[in-house]
Amino acid sequence: MRDTILEKAAGLFAARGFCGISLDEIASAAAVNRGVLIELFCDEETLYEAVLEDQFGHYAAAMQAALEGNKLPAAKIQLFAQAFFDLHKQTPYFFPLFYRELLNPSRFFESIVKKNIRRVAYLSDNNIARGIQKGTFKYEIHPANATMLLVGMFHYHFLSQQLIDTLLPTHGNAEDYFQQALQIFLTGITRSAATK
């Protein structure tokens, strides 16, 4: 029951933000009574905190899994991008919750949002730094800039879902965008054969 409540609450908070949702609406969506919600989560803010912990914990774990192991840095970037992209399909509430926190930080911004985003950024920075050391990526690339660029290429794509039909060609699709963006990024950061 806890999982159902977290899932329904995440959907409502993602759609309308923390301030736009009442405990009664969440109880109704999860088909439980208000008393059960209060017993399990105390109040709406504590429930919101549990939703963020769940969503950001899942995000950080998925991204970390993509960057672990012994693969080469460029292969890890591919896995990282693929995991990021898959997450958008598998946990559709994560990204709107994140964008809402960026526009209106709650009091969990530091303890949950920032902590998990920083953890993922740190792992990606390290992977890119390793690629520079190995001579695969250009020396002048700054790992933190490259990480921000890599995720930024996809964040706007997710954020602008409302616009996608007008902005992208009717025959294109999300997978095309994903492959092309990743290809441009990898070509842009990789040292050319001539300068190696």
Place this chain on the structure above:
Amino acid sequence: MRDTILEKAAGLFAARGFCGISLDEIASAAAVNRGVLIELFCDEETLYEAVLEDQFGHYAAAMQAALEGNKLPAAKIQLFAQAFFDLHKQTPYFFPLFYRELLNPSRFFESIVKKNIRRVAYLSDNNIARGIQKGTFKYEIHPANATMLLVGMFHYHFLSQQLIDTLLPTHGNAEDYFQQALQIFLTGITRSAATK
């Protein structure tokens, strides 16, 4: 007086969204009385519409100016990116207003937001298509994908201002990020000398 009201209202809507702001707060911020607001703008929704018209009109005009003239496609991309980046400093309310519309579309989403974003995307797509025809950019690049990538590289950077100090190195700055992102993008879409 109209301009002052539009500017103050834009700041409040950018910070807290259309639903988070009352007409009294706008009157107080603009140092006019409520009667003046109603005389000039009728009601809060009409004032919000005027703010969007003003902000999105300014955005589209600035981007259009960057893409006009006889420069080469790659030079126009540089001007476009620079104009986009400058706008973030000059009209800081535009981007939060845009992101809020993407998360919670108002009834002006189609008539103002979509119309202006599409206009800019169309001009940028044409510029990239011209670069492909001229043999500067790779044949396999899809103009609409490349445009989305180009703006996406900067949108997340603006959206994540709250996180920047944790994600980017202390010695880096916005200008470094801007130059590096643009360089990676241009390298990624440009045909290499060997294949020309």
